[in-house]
Amino acid sequence: MNSSSNLINALFIFVLAGFIGFEVIRRVSPLLHTPLMSLTNALDAIAVVGAIVLVGEHKSTLSAVFGLIAVIAATSNIVGGFLITDRMLKMFKSSRPADKPVAK
Amino acid sequence: MTTELAGSQIIIELVYLIASVLFIFSLKWMSSPTTARHGIWAGEIGMLLAICGTLLHHGIVDYRLIAIGLVLGTIIGIPLGRVAMTAVPQRTALSHAFGALCVTLVGSAEFYLRSPDISRFMMSVLSLEVILGGLTVTGSLMAAGKLQEILPQRPLTYKGQNFVNFVLLAGAVVIAVSLVLHPEARSLFPFMILIALAFGVLLIIPIGGADMPTVISLLNGYAGLSAAAMGFVLDSKLLIIAGALDGSSGLILSIIMSKAMNRSFTNVLFGAFGQVQTSAAVGEEARPVRSATPEEAAAILSAANRVIVVPGYGMAVAQAQHKVRELYDALTKRGVDVRFAIHPVAGRMPGHMNVLLAEADIPYDRLIEMDEINGDFPQTDVALVIGANDVTNPAARSDTTSPIYGMPILDVDKAHTVMVIKRSMNPGFAGIDNPLYYLNNTLMLFGDAKAFVGSIVRELGGGHG
Numbered sequence: 239m240n241s242s243s244n245l246i247n248a249l250f251i252f253v254l255a256g257f258i259g260f261e262v263i264r265r266v267s268p269l270l271h272t273p274l275m276s277l278t279n280a281l282d283a284i285a286v287v288g289a290i291v292l293v294g295e296h297k298s299t300l301s302a303v304f305g306l307i308a309v310i311a312a313t314s315n316i317v318g319g320f321l322i323t324d325r326m327l328k329m330f331k332s333s334r335p336a337d338k339p340v341a342k
Numbered sequence: 343m344t345t346e347l348a349g350s351q352i353i354i355e356l357v358y359l360i361a362s363v364l365f366i367f368s369l370k371w372m373s374s375p376t377t378a379r380h381g382i383w384a385g386e387i388g389m390l391l392a393i394c395g396t397l398l399h400h401g402i403v404d405y406r407l408i409a410i411g412l413v414l415g416t417i418i419g420i421p422l423g424r425v426a427m428t429a430v431p432q433r434t435a436l437s438h439a440f441g442a443l444c445v446t447l448v449g450s451a452e453f454y455l456r457s458p459d460i461s462r463f464m465m466s467v468l469s470l471e472v473i474l475g476g477l478t479v480t481g482s483l484m485a486a487g488k489l490q491e492i493l494p495q496r497p498l499t500y501k502g503q504n505f506v507n508f509v510l511l512a513g514a515v516v517i518a519v520s521l522v523l524h525p526e527a528r529s530l531f532p533f534m535i536l537i538a539l540a541f542g543v544l545l546i547i548p549i550g551g552a553d554m555p556t557v558i559s560l561l562n563g564y565a566g567l568s569a570a571a572m573g574f575v576l577d578s579k580l581l582i583i584a585g586a587l588d589g590s591s592g593l594i595l596s597i598i599m600s601k602a603m604n605r606s607f608t609n610v611l612f613g614a615f616g617q618v619q620t621s622a623a624v625g626e627e628a629r630p631v632r633s634a635t636p637e638e639a640a641a642i643l644s645a646a647n648r649v650i651v652v653p654g655y656g657m658a659v660a661q662a663q664h665k666v667r668e669l670y671d672a673l674t675k676r677g678v679d680v681r682f683a684i685h686p687v688a689g690r691m692p693g694h695m696n697v698l699l700a701e702a703d704i705p706y707d708r709l710i711e712m713d714e715i716n717g718d719f720p721q722t723d724v725a726l727v728i729g730a731n732d733v734t735n736p737a738a739r740s741d742t743t744s745p746i747y748g749m750p751i752l753d754v755d756k757a758h759t760v761m762v763i764k765r766s767m768n769p770g771f772a773g774i775d776n777p778l779y780y781l782n783n784t785l786m787l788f789g790d791a792k793a794f795v796g797s798i799v800r801e802l803g804g805g806h807g
Contacts, residue, residue: 242461242463244577245463245464245574248573248574248577248579248582249574251579251582251583251586252570252573252574252582252585252586253586255582255583255586255587256586256589256590258366258586258587259369259586259587259588259589259590259591260590260594262366262369262370262373262587263369263587263590263591263594263595264594265370265373266369266372266373267372267373267374267375268598268684268686268692268693268696268711269375269693269696269706269709269711270372270375270378270693270696271595271598271691271692271693271696272430272434272689272691272692272693272694272696272697273372273378273693273697274369274372274591274595274692274693275434275558275559275562275591275592275595275691275692275693276430276433276434276437277368277369277372277381277382277385278369278562278566278587278588278591278592279434279437279438279441279562279565279588280385280389281365281368281369281385281388281389281584281587281588282441282565282566282569282584282585282588283389283440283441283444284361284365284389284392284569284580284581284584285441285444285445285448285569285572285581285584285585286393286444287392287393287395287396287578287580287581288448288572288576288578288581289411289444289447289448290393290396290397290399290402290408290411291396291399291401291402291576292448292451292452293404293407293408293411294397294399294401294402294403294404294405294407294408295401295402295403295404296403296404296407297455298451298454298455300451300454301451301452301454301455302404302407304447304448304450304451305407305411305447305448305451306407306410306411307443307444307447308443308444308445308447308448308451309408309411309412309415309444310411310414310415310418311415311440311441311443311444311447312415312440312441312444313411313412313414313415313416313418313419314415314416314418314419314422314437314440315419315437315440315441315444316389316415316419317415317416317419317420317422317423318418318419318420318421318422318423318433318437319419319423319437320382320385320386320389320423321419321420321422321423321424322422322423322424322425322430322433323382324379324382325423325424326427326430326697326700327375327378327379327382328379329697329700329701329703330375330378330696330700330706331700331703331705331706332375332376332705332706332707333705333707333708
């Protein structure tokens, strides 16, 4: 369905995005590796857009059923992923602005 | 590009572009706890934009079914976002399975819609998508089951295991190649999926509980890569970018975890840890250890200037985090400098221990990574080990016969006094004896972590019961 030039474009995007990902993630504090994983999990659930089109176009019963399950699975990742990442990050507090000074 | 895009199509693509930028910022802001919550907002806005943009897609006729899917997904997602912090590793494994399920189902549906009109390159990517997706679905479910302790945690190995796995994988590749050459052979497709699903199960069966942080990261990487492959199939740049970001994140975390355990990927996947206990069990029967009471421990701690607490998963199992927080408060009030040393594989997934301590309101600037804090142990009066074992084992530095030889550890034995809270002298998770317990500067504090820390806090006069 696509010309090969489209696929080459896609390959460029993939490689460049991989480099960006590598550089950005490398700088994430190890303190936050768990929330990082739940956040990337939620972002990865952007696959829901493919599933939505599949369901919405309703080209065959099979594609609609598969698409529906896929939408449910991905949406639960989006909702659950953002929710738990937010809960975790809310818990991270610094001692510096707190009332009791830290002993030296 | 040869074809002109329709007006609405251009808008959708621009919305996707904005979403991609927001996703990258979302991850960038995770670099520090002070900006991390902006990261969530950026991610959420990007996601919302992308979904709304998709709904504009001209081919969509059935909005009712989409709404049903979104609502049901939300209903399932909310409880998954509210699990206890100790259950986050299995929740994460489960969500890898869900993400991969979505990818595999979409890939399968696309195959049946398009076949036999699929180019070779497209069919290769589609095969990659569903094989990676399929094995991630069952592999992640297995990992979640092991973490939830529904499935046995110890590694299950049998003779010829790697051979069976190899044959299965080869089978999947052979089917994929035949489909690339003959995309009209629709009946082959389900077999490729079945093999991928079976391979996922067999891949995780031999992996023990101690290796779960690496495995979760690796499955995260697979889930990302399969999503990126789905982006190629659907020609969705947004999906390619999101998949590449997720894939590189999983890959980086796997590398960090493997390094922290001094093991290679292949070693984790094919090594079946936990099995190598033979050399460890041979140690002398009754070597003398020194033990202390809560009163003595409290006296030593209150006389100290610098204390480093080394928490392990045992602390979380005993639900002792909040007592540890009271201890931190009581000692800090007395002018003792208290910090926490975090080994990269403390807990059951990357960064898990930080989350557990943050939940107990311990400030994050007191949580120090292994590499940063290791040099400080010689100037430390007391190292208090709570529920950690292997990551403090000095045998990893010196004993070449030890199964964990070469693994980077926290140098607690270099502190003036080491105190270890432990139920009994039984070896821990991986079943490896720890010479730390027999050192002259080590005091064993026998008891339940929560109760023992509670008693120390009472002695210090800072607890509330």
